[in-house]
Amino acid sequence: xxxxxxxxxxxxxxxxxxxxxxxxxxxxxxxxxxxxxxxxxxxxxxxxxxxxxxxxxxxxxxxxxxxxxxxxxxxxxxxxxxxxxxxxxxxxxxxxxxxxxxxxxxxxxxxxxxxxxxxxxxxxxxxx
Amino acid sequence: xxxxxxxxxxxxxxxxxxxxxxxxxxxxxxxxxxxxxxxxxxxxxxxxxxxxxxxxxxxxxxxxxxxxxxxxxxxxxxxxxxxxxxxxxxxxxxxxxxxxxxxxxxxxxxxxxxxxxxxxxxxxxxxxxxxxxxxxxxxxxxxxxxxxxxxxxxxxxxxxxxxxxxxxxxxxxxxxxxxxxxxxxxxxxxxxxxxxxxxxxxxxxxxxxxxxxxxxxxxxxxxxxxxxxxxxxxxxxxxxxxxxxxxxxxxxxxxxxxxxxxxxxxxxxxxxxxxxxxxxxxxxxxxxxxxxxxxxxxxxxxxxxx
Amino acid sequence: xxxxxxxxxxxxxxxxxxxxxxxxxxxxxxxxxxxxxxxxxxxxxxxxxxxxxxxxxxxxxxxxxxxxxxxxxxxxxxxxxxxxxxxxxxxxxxxxxxxxxxxxxxxxxxxxxxxxxxxxxxxxxxxxxxxxxxxxxxxxxxxxxxxxxxxxxxxxxxxxxxxxxxxxxxxxxxxxxxxxxxxxxxxxxxxxxxxxxxxxxxxxxxxxxxxxxxxxxxxxxxxxxxxxxxxxxxxxxxxxxxxxxxxxxxxxxxxxxxxxxxxxxxxxxxxxxxxxxxxxxxxxxxxxxxxxxxxxxxxxxxxxxxxxxxxxxxxxxxxxxxxxxxxxxxxxxxxxxxxxxxxxxxxxxxxxxxxxxxxxxxxxxxxxxxxxxxxxxxxxxxxxxxxxxxxxxxxxxxxxxxxxxxxxxxxxxxxxxxxxxxxxxxxxxxxxxxxxxxxxxxxxxxxxxxxxxxxxxxxxxxxxxxxxxxxxxxxxxxxxxxxxxxxxxxxxxxxxxxxxxxxxxxxxxxxxxxxxxxxxxxxxxxxxxxxxxxxxxxxxxxxxxxxxxxxxxxxxxxxx
Numbered sequence: 001x002x003x004x005x006x007x008x009x010x011x012x013x014x015x016x017x018x019x020x021x022x023x024x025x026x027x028x029x030x031x032x033x034x035x036x037x038x039x040x041x042x043x044x045x046x047x048x049x050x051x052x053x054x055x056x057x058x059x060x061x062x063x064x065x066x067x068x069x070x071x072x073x074x075x076x077x078x079x080x081x082x083x084x085x086x087x088x089x090x091x092x093x094x095x096x097x098x099x100x101x102x103x104x105x106x107x108x109x110x111x112x113x114x115x116x117x118x119x120x121x122x123x124x125x126x127x128x
Numbered sequence: 129x130x131x132x133x134x135x136x137x138x139x140x141x142x143x144x145x146x147x148x149x150x151x152x153x154x155x156x157x158x159x160x161x162x163x164x165x166x167x168x169x170x171x172x173x174x175x176x177x178x179x180x181x182x183x184x185x186x187x188x189x190x191x192x193x194x195x196x197x198x199x200x201x202x203x204x205x206x207x208x209x210x211x212x213x214x215x216x217x218x219x220x221x222x223x224x225x226x227x228x229x230x231x232x233x234x235x236x237x238x239x240x241x242x243x244x245x246x247x248x249x250x251x252x253x254x255x256x257x258x259x260x261x262x263x264x265x266x267x268x269x270x271x272x273x274x275x276x277x278x279x280x281x282x283x284x285x286x287x288x289x290x291x292x293x294x295x296x297x298x299x300x301x302x303x304x305x306x307x308x309x310x311x312x313x314x315x316x317x318x319x320x321x322x323x324x325x326x327x328x329x330x331x332x333x334x335x336x337x338x339x340x341x342x343x344x345x346x347x348x349x350x351x352x353x354x355x356x357x358x359x360x361x362x363x364x365x366x367x368x369x370x371x372x373x374x375x376x377x378x379x380x381x382x383x384x385x386x387x388x389x390x391x392x393x394x395x396x397x398x399x400x401x402x403x404x405x406x407x408x409x410x411x412x413x414x415x416x417x418x419x420x421x422x423x424x425x426x427x428x429x430x431x432x433x434x
Numbered sequence: 435x436x437x438x439x440x441x442x443x444x445x446x447x448x449x450x451x452x453x454x455x456x457x458x459x460x461x462x463x464x465x466x467x468x469x470x471x472x473x474x475x476x477x478x479x480x481x482x483x484x485x486x487x488x489x490x491x492x493x494x495x496x497x498x499x500x501x502x503x504x505x506x507x508x509x510x511x512x513x514x515x516x517x518x519x520x521x522x523x524x525x526x527x528x529x530x531x532x533x534x535x536x537x538x539x540x541x542x543x544x545x546x547x548x549x550x551x552x553x554x555x556x557x558x559x560x561x562x563x564x565x566x567x568x569x570x571x572x573x574x575x576x577x578x579x580x581x582x583x584x585x586x587x588x589x590x591x592x593x594x595x596x597x598x599x600x601x602x603x604x605x606x607x608x609x610x611x612x613x614x615x616x617x618x619x620x621x622x623x624x625x626x627x628x629x630x631x632x633x634x635x636x637x638x639x640x641x642x643x644x645x646x647x648x649x650x651x652x653x654x655x656x657x658x659x660x661x662x663x664x665x666x667x668x669x670x671x672x673x674x675x676x677x678x679x680x681x682x683x684x685x686x687x688x689x690x691x692x693x694x695x696x697x698x699x700x701x702x703x704x705x706x707x708x709x710x711x712x713x714x715x716x717x718x719x720x721x722x723x724x725x726x727x728x729x730x731x732x733x734x735x736x737x738x739x740x741x742x743x744x745x746x747x748x749x750x751x752x753x754x755x756x757x758x759x760x761x762x763x764x765x766x767x768x769x770x771x772x773x774x775x776x777x778x779x780x781x782x783x784x785x786x787x788x789x790x791x792x793x794x795x796x797x798x799x800x801x802x803x804x805x806x807x808x809x810x811x812x813x814x815x816x817x818x819x820x821x822x823x824x825x826x827x828x829x830x831x832x833x834x835x836x837x838x839x840x841x842x843x844x845x846x847x848x849x850x851x852x853x854x855x856x857x858x859x860x861x862x863x864x865x866x867x868x869x870x871x872x873x874x875x876x877x878x879x880x881x882x883x884x885x886x887x888x889x890x891x892x893x894x895x896x897x898x899x900x901x902x903x904x905x906x907x908x909x910x911x912x913x914x915x916x917x918x919x920x921x922x923x924x925x926x927x928x929x930x931x932x933x934x935x936x937x938x939x940x941x942x943x944x945x946x947x948x949x950x951x952x953x954x955x956x957x958x959x960x961x962x963x964x965x966x967x968x969x970x971x972x973x974x975x976x977x978x979x980x981x982x983x984x985x986x987x988x989x990x991x992x993x994x
Contacts, residue, residue: 013344048297048301052157052159053325203515212509216511218448231517
């Protein structure tokens with residue numbers, strides 16, 4: 001059993017969906033920092049995805065720093081990113097811009113979008 | 129290293145061409161889904177690759193060796209499961225495994241036992257007395273147990289109930305046991321089963337390979353589009369490139385399939401043509417993409433690129 | 435190697451039914467060949483079926499065994515497994531050997547040993563009988579391996595056989611396929627059979643390689659294999675030992691004092707129509723047949739003189755010479771039972787019968803044949819006719835003697851005579867005799883000698899009752915079942931001993947009965963040529979007779 005779930009949607013690359021699901025799981029606390037991350041093989045079998053894809057997921061998450069590989073222990077979830085808030089916020093630049101563009105296209109004003117953001121934010125447990 | 133290479137491979141049965149001048153390269157370690165309508169030549173292609181049929185012209189190579197000169201030892205790393213294979217009817221599953229085991233140096237008996245349990249196959253009933261699903265599972269079992277480098281499956285899911293299909297996929301996923309690349313070539317109508325597993329997709333119709341690209345790229349460029357306007361819409365002329373299956377169920381509604389969707393532009397390009405209308409874009413499963421391709425081929429008699 | 439054993443083990447386990455059938459059949463066929471089972475019928479359909487049935491059964495069982503693991507077609511399960519077609523075929527062949535060749539080999543071995551066969555012949559027999567079955571199995575296996583069903587296999591074999599027959603008929607070379615020629619070595623039918631099997635195998639292999647688009651192999655087969663097979667079937671090069679037939683020893687000595695006088699007896703000259711082959715035109719034409727009554731004089735009693743050939747030439751005064759076609763050795767020059775009795779008693783050391791008072795029948799000699807036109811053209815011309823007669827003498831030589839009761843047998847050096855049955859008919863005893871001879875195509879028995887003589891003129895059989903001092907001679911019924919020669923050449927004969935003589939020559943008073951037989955032994959003699967010599971006749975002032983009248987049909991001359 002995996003410590004997180006993935007609901008596959010058609011049309012999107014599998015690799016991206018799984019990567020996103022992992023990140024979401026970390027954000028919701030389903031995957032705690034320092035906890036063991038399943039092996040590539042387990043990932044592939046449980047999710048019924050191509051082992052190559054599973055490998056790619058783990059590799060890219062490791063490259064991004066979301067997962068850490070400890071020789072002898074295995075793969076673990078990395079502790080939350082360090083660095084200044086400003087730096088970390090800059091990582092989300094593209095996503096934020098995209099969000100704003102879409103919101104404007106849909107005709108939402110600034111307040112509505114901020115409310116929506118807050119609503120989603122509260123779904124997740126508080127930061128420690 | 130390519131697991132499979134085809135160079136102008138052709139095969140005709142009498143006057144009827146089954147495979148026409150096919151060029152294909154499948155790198156090692158890929159999961160390749162071969163799609164196509166009935167009679168497209170998928171089975172013929174797979175049989176040509178494994179020297180079950182000889183080509184009328186052209187060449188093919190499997191794991192680096194010419195198909196037509198595959199020796200017995202070369203098959204130690206190749207697995208082949210097809211519907212309609214003549215399994216030895218009188219052998220039980222246990223006898224079949226016992227017979228195959230000494231033939232393969234890479235045989236993993238532990239895996240065989242585990243898979244037999246997973247597939248829930250009775251060990252002492254003759255294969256002739258097993259149901260179709262169990263036979264396919266037995267065939268798969270006798271192929272997976274030696275962890276072949278190349279696994280070829282020809283319509284393995286035909287007529288199997290979802291539970292069996294599930295077991296199948298599960299078995300396939302058990303295959304990689306070490307770091308050697310394992311190549312899968314699966315031909316199927318039933319693409320949804322292997323949607324998540326496929327790296328590359330090839331679409332075969334009329335004996336020709338019309339589409340060959342990574343699954344993600346294929347999924348990336350196909351979208352269904354629905355445009356709802358508050359007045360009557362006209363189809364732009366000339367028809368924009370990549371638009372297919374344009375339907376107009378109501379004067380102000382247009383539905384179409386876009387085959388060259390650019391994710392970074394999003395729907396903005398379409399939106400620009402129909403200012404003031406609502407544009408809804410949806411991704412498609414590989415199965416739906418297959419249907420579009422098949423219909424296009426049927427309609428165009430093999431012409432036209434998609 | 436282990437792949438082969440793996441398949442072998444699997445096959446024996448799975449095909450044990452077929453295998454058992456095969457073993458039983460093989461034993462039955464081989465044994466039945468030599469014992470009374472083969473006497474169901476001597477001719478016709480049943481006999482033919484008895485020859486063909488074993489081959490068919492072997493073929494069907496072999497193909498079934500081979501096709502239990504299909505290797506052709508795109509659905510064959512084993513084609514995507516690491517089993518080479520070679521290994522599969524070898525394994526199948528091993529199964530076939532165990533099932534067919536081994537039982538047959540054991541039976542052959544047993545029989546040959548019980549016949550006291552000398553070792554080289556034994557070895558040759560073993561190699562040959564096993565080899566023949568192996569070739570049949572190999573061909574069946576090959577055919578089964580490249581076809582998909584028994585029907586296809588049978589069709590392929592039939593087609594190849596027909597093709598080969600067509601080739602044989604059109605091509606003068608493989609004349610061995612023609613069974614009625616008598617001037618061919620004894621093992622020729624077996625050679626022909628091997629040639630046929632090999633030819634069928636080659637053809638089917640060829641067809642298979644062609645149909646599966648293996649062009650190079652097709653070409654190689656076509657160029658190399660097929661002619662090789664045909665060549666080998668004609669010139670059999672292998673011989674592991676040469677034996678020449680032992681010169682028979684007999685007490686008879688060649689009598690060259692035999693005189694032959696040409697006596698013209700009325701009607702001096704006769705002619706009759708006969709049909710001869712005109713060598714000039716190749717057509718069969720009516721011909722004048724000049725026959726003159728002649729008698730052979732001065733033949734001592736009990737000597738058997740036969741004519742080998744008559745060559746005639748007519749020379750005219752102007753130097754012109756007409757050579758007539760020689761008349762060769764032919765069929766049965768008759769000699770009387772009295773003559774035979776005399777010859778045999780001489781050999782057996784018994785006093786010969788008294789000479790007969792009646793005049794010996796004088797065989798009519800036909801000197802030459804001449805076509806009508808030629809005879810007319812030479813009308814009235816006189817010349818010197820020179821007739822050269824090649825003669826030879828036959829004498830009887832004792833081969834064996836055995837008690838005259840059923841079950842008695844005599845063996846020496848791979849030859850066996852056996853009394854199967856003795857029964858009485860019309861007051862005379864008849865015996866059914868089996869004559870077996872161990873042979874092998876690997877033993878070269880010398881050049882073929884055409885022998886047109888039927889049994890009555892090759893063997894003498896006598897029942898000799900020493901106690902009473904009487905013996906009986908046989909007349910052969912024309913019942914000689916010559917089975918196609920195999921490693922054990924078998925000929926069965928039924929003989930009736932209808933003429934009984936007292937030693938010293940007078941005929942016996944009482945018919946022979948069982949008590950007579952109880953004290954009798956069966957003596958087997960063979961008639962062997964003792965030597966040959968020539969006599970020449972010269973007739974001056976000879977003229978070819980002419981007439982327009984055709985004669986009444988008369989007793990056809992025995993001489994041709």
